[in-house]
Amino acid sequence: MHSLIQLSIVVLLLPLLSFVILIFFNRRLPRRGDFIGVGILGSAFAISAYIFWSVIVQTYDPAFRIAWDFTWIDLGNVPGVGPLQIKMGVVIDNLTAIMLAMVTLISLLVHLYSTGYMAGDKNYGRYFAFLGIFTFSMLGIVLSDNLFSIYIFWELVGLSSYLLIGFFFEKQSAADAQKKAFLANRVGDIGMWLGILILYSQFHTFSFEQIYANLAAGQFGLSNGWLTAAGILLFMGCVGKSAQFPLHVWLPDAMEGPTPVSALIHAATMVAAGVYFVARIFVVLTPDALHVIAFTGALTAFMAATIAITQNDIKRVLAYSTVSQLGYMVLGLGVGAYSAALFHLVTHAFFKACLFLGSGAIIHAMHHEQDMRWMGGLRKHMPWTFATFTLATLALAGLPLTSGFMSKDAILAGAIGFAKVEGGGIFYLIPVLGFFSAMLTAFYMGRQIWLVFFGESRTHLKPADDHHAGHHAHASHDEHTDEHHSEHGVHEVSWNMRAPLVILATLSVFFVYSPDPLDGGKGWFMKMIQTPATVVGENNHQKGELLAAGVAAPTLPEAVPTVAAHGEAPAAAAGEHGGAEKGGHTYADPRQAEIIHAGHGAHYTAIYISSIMVLLGISLAFVVYVFRIIDPEQTAIAIQPLYLFSLNKWYWDEIYEATFIKGSMLIANILSWFDATIVDGIVNGAATLVRNFALLNDGFDRHVVDGMVNFTAFTVNTTGAVLRKLQTGKVQTYVVMLLLAVFGYFVFYLTRLIY
Amino acid sequence: MEQLTTIGLNHYLTISAFLLGFGLFAVMTRKNAIVVLMGVELILNAANINFLAFSKYNGGMEGVMFALFVIVIAAAEAAIALAIVINIYKIFKSVDVSSIDSLKE
Numbered sequence: 001m002h003s004l005i006q007l008s009i010v011v012l013l014l015p016l017l018s019f020v021i022l023i024f025f026n027r028r029l030p031r032r033g034d035f036i037g038v039g040i041l042g043s044a045f046a047i048s049a050y051i052f053w054s055v056i057v058q059t060y061d062p063a064f065r066i067a068w069d070f071t072w073i074d075l076g077n078v079p080g081v082g083p084l085q086i087k088m089g090v091v092i093d094n095l096t097a098i099m100l101a102m103v104t105l106i107s108l109l110v111h112l113y114s115t116g117y118m119a120g121d122k123n124y125g126r127y128f129a130f131l132g133i134f135t136f137s138m139l140g141i142v143l144s145d146n147l148f149s150i151y152i153f154w155e156l157v158g159l160s161s162y163l164l165i166g167f168f169f170e171k172q173s174a175a176d177a178q179k180k181a182f183l184a185n186r187v188g189d190i191g192m193w194l195g196i197l198i199l200y201s202q203f204h205t206f207s208f209e210q211i212y213a214n215l216a217a218g219q220f221g222l223s224n225g226w227l228t229a230a231g232i233l234l235f236m237g238c239v240g241k242s243a244q245f246p247l248h249v250w251l252p253d254a255m256e257g258p259t260p261v262s263a264l265i266h267a268a269t270m271v272a273a274g275v276y277f278v279a280r281i282f283v284v285l286t287p288d289a290l291h292v293i294a295f296t297g298a299l300t301a302f303m304a305a306t307i308a309i310t311q312n313d314i315k316r317v318l319a320y321s322t323v324s325q326l327g328y329m330v331l332g333l334g335v336g337a338y339s340a341a342l343f344h345l346v347t348h349a350f351f352k353a354c355l356f357l358g359s360g361a362i363i364h365a366m367h368h369e370q371d372m373r374w375m376g377g378l379r380k381h382m383p384w385t386f387a388t389f390t391l392a393t394l395a396l397a398g399l400p401l402t403s404g405f406m407s408k409d410a411i412l413a414g415a416i417g418f419a420k421v422e423g424g425g426i427f428y429l430i431p432v433l434g435f436f437s438a439m440l441t442a443f444y445m446g447r448q449i450w451l452v453f454f455g456e457s458r459t460h461l462k463p464a465d466d467h468h469a470g471h472h473a474h475a476s477h478d479e480h481t482d483e484h485h486s487e488h489g490v491h492e493v494s495w496n497m498r499a500p501l502v503i504l505a506t507l508s509v510f511f512v513y514s515p516d517p518l519d520g521g522k523g524w525f526m527k528m529i530q531t532p533a534t535v536v537g538e539n540n541h542q543k544g545e546l547l548a549a550g551v552a553a554p555t556l557p558e559a560v561p562t563v564a565a566h567g568e569a570p571a572a573a574a575g576e577h578g579g580a581e582k583g584g585h586t587y588a589d590p591r592q593a594e595i596i597h598a599g600h601g602a603h604y605t606a607i608y609i610s611s612i613m614v615l616l617g618i619s620l621a622f623v624v625y626v627f628r629i630i631d632p633e634q635t636a637i638a639i640q641p642l643y644l645f646s647l648n649k650w651y652w653d654e655i656y657e658a659t660f661i662k663g664s665m666l667i668a669n670i671l672s673w674f675d676a677t678i679v680d681g682i683v684n685g686a687a688t689l690v691r692n693f694a695l696l697n698d699g700f701d702r703h704v705v706d707g708m709v710n711f712t713a714f715t716v717n718t719t720g721a722v723l724r725k726l727q728t729g730k731v732q733t734y735v736v737m738l739l740l741a742v743f744g745y746f747v748f749y750l751t752r753l754i755y
Numbered sequence: 756m757e758q759l760t761t762i763g764l765n766h767y768l769t770i771s772a773f774l775l776g777f778g779l780f781a782v783m784t785r786k787n788a789i790v791v792l793m794g795v796e797l798i799l800n801a802a803n804i805n806f807l808a809f810s811k812y813n814g815g816m817e818g819v820m821f822a823l824f825v826i827v828i829a830a831a832e833a834a835i836a837l838a839i840v841i842n843i844y845k846i847f848k849s850v851d852v853s854s855i856d857s858l859k860e
Contacts, residue, residue, distance in 0.1 A: 729859025732782070735783055
């Protein structure tokens with residue numbers, strides 16, 4: 001076993017240890033054991049950082065990969081399935097190393113932050129235990145080398161997410177939100193499991209490596225349609241976990257959880273697990289499956305961005321922005337901008353965690369006020385939060401010099417390239433939606449910054465009743481915060497909440513990832529994470545040929561001028577589109593090479609368009625909220641149908657209520673009727689039958705059997721009554737009877753004598 | 756008249772039958788326990804007469820012996836019966852056999 005593997009197993013198990021210690025002993029430990037959670041996560045991060053250093057910095061090899069596995073369960077030869085061995089294993093490649101460091105770092109920061117944010121909560125110790133098991137599950141997903149173990153950890157993540165969303169389970173809304181999240185995730189997970197089974201049915205292995213090898217060797221026995229179906233089904237897991245379009249409804253509701261949890265789970269790690277999973281299975285996805293993924297991502301990004309514009313709850317804006325950004329990542333994977341999507345995953349994790357922790361600091365300081373309409377003017381009171389929040393916002397909006405700029409533009413460039421390669425038309429919808437969402441992102445983040453930090457404080461504008469109700473809902477930790485803040489109002493949070501903000505904000509700046517603020521492709525990340533060659537067989541091959549022969553040729557010249565304009569060798573761009581080579585990596589699949597190439601070509605186009613869109617968005621936010629040239633309230637009234645459409649989240653909850661929930665209720669009612677009428681009818685019929693038979697038996701018993709017994713008794717009774725009359729007790733009567741008997745005998749004797 | 760001088764077995768038996776009849780009548784109809792006892796004596800003596808009569812006309816001594824035995828038994832019986840009557844009287848303050856019916860219990 002490689003020493004890095006050993007270390008990674010230690011990293012995996014440390015948070016589990018934290019969970020076990022804290023769940024059982026938190027009440028017996030000083031400070032409810034929070035130092036154990038923070039300390040263990042600190043060690044885990046230190047080891048992860050060492051792994052990161054060894055893999056990324058020292059080795060610096062895009063093809064780096066070490067793996068180790070063992071047979072966990074050997075079920076032998078299962079009838080109808082064949083030999084069934086379930087293995088567990090660890091794989092470390094560049095992606096794993098980066099994810100490992102990212103997850104442990106954010107988890108550590110969230111632990112640290114929570115010591116401030118959650119202080120005084122009655123379930124303080126249990127909270128840290130839950131964070132521990134979440135981190136464990138997430139690291140399990142990151143390290144897994146096969147579909148089976150990834151599925152196990154996938155479900156564990158779902159469970160810990162459920163526990164943490166419903167942490168304030170006394171609140172009805174939190175309990176509802178946790179159920180909603182769990183159920184929405186189940187829907188996706190069923191699809192994912194079916195996808196795993198399709199692959200398993202063909203290859204009799206769960207291991208990624210073996211599946212890819214078998215697939216490359218053309219051992220997939222079914223048609224390509226099945227492979228596409230498998231890809232889409234596996235993607236359903238991502239749709240659930242990463243809150244993509246049909247199942248996105250749970251994520252905004254998940255904001256009922258504590259804010260640091262939102263930062264850890266619903267912004268940085270768990271929701272990224274879906275994207276990570278799609279990246280892991282990227283090589284089995286057929287072009288058709290990728291198209292589905294790309295359109296899902298684009299639609300999600302656009303829809304969530306439009307909803308985020310009108311939300312008033314500070315966390316809900318961020319939640320929809322998260323959905324939107326996840327849409328970008330999925331879009332990126334769908335269009336084949338693999339490394340860009342993962343790049344965005346990592347950068348987004350840092351700046352979104354920063355935003356959530358920042359909003360947590362604001363909520364904490366505002367006495368659990370979450371409605372942005374009643375904030376304002378916090379810039380003066382909370383300079384640290386303001387600075388970090390603004391930096392992260394710029395990264396989210398995608399302004400140059402930030403990490404988000406590089407990653408988002410890489411995705412959008414990929415989308416343009418994809419649309420070109422696929423031959424335009426409907427495929428241009430993807431980059432168009434992407435750019436439009438970028439503008440919306442800039443607009444709603446500008447709105448948020450302005451409402452929260454600038455202007456005058458609007459706390460006093462809030463209706464009193466509402467405020468009171470809000471207080472009761474948060475009674476669990478208001479007790480604490482009120483003591484602290486009631487005298488001197490809003491002020492900056494303490495160091496243990498400030499430090500994570502600063503670290504995360506630092507990680508949102510471009511120089512961490514690339515020396516060139518305009519091109520993430522020059523950085524270490526894009527070099528280390530390269531698009532793997534897909535292995536989807538002949539169909540893909542044909543498609544590639546088709547592209548190379550027909551479609552690619554006319555589209556490529558359009559890309560060339562753009563490339564040429566920025567000083568890149570046009571020859572290199574034009575010449576290598578067949579089996580193109582980039583960054584020392586050869587692609588077996590021409591289509592993919594084509595997309596990468598075109599995406600690279602569209603790099604500056606993307607930068608220009610997206611910068612324009614972002615500036616447009618920000619200026620619009622300025623026009624509306626800073627200069628008040630357009631009054632937001634009046635505009636809302638003027639375009640009321642659109643406004644309400646966005647405010648009510650595209651009515652998805654209502655649509656689901658009307659279709660799935662009502663439908664389920666209808667089916668439940670039908671089944672209930674069936675149960676009550678038919679099934680119960682059969683049971684009741686049988687019961688009636690038995691009852692009638694029993695009544696018959698009863699009659700027989702009562703009249704015949706008892707009749708006989710009673711008749712005997714009656715006879716004896718009557719005879720007795722008669723005889724009783726004879727038994728007078730008087731001696732003389734007896735004498736008379738004696739004489740009568742003698743007389744009778746004489747009569748009898750004499751009669752006999754005569755005849 | 757001749758008939759009167761020659762007293763035969765039938766005369767004895769007739770007397771005996773009358774005695775038995777009187778005895779039975781007394782036993783069945785009288786209310787006084789003493790009279791009932793007397794009726795019993797009459798019945799016994801009717802039997803005695805029968806014994807003696809048959810003994811005389813049959814020529815054996817068995818009937819005489821039986822009669823003597825009956826007389827002894829009757830004496831004992833009378834003694835016991837009177838004792839019972841005395842006790843009955845002590846308990847019921849009456850010797851009216853028609854009103855004493857505790858035998859049926």
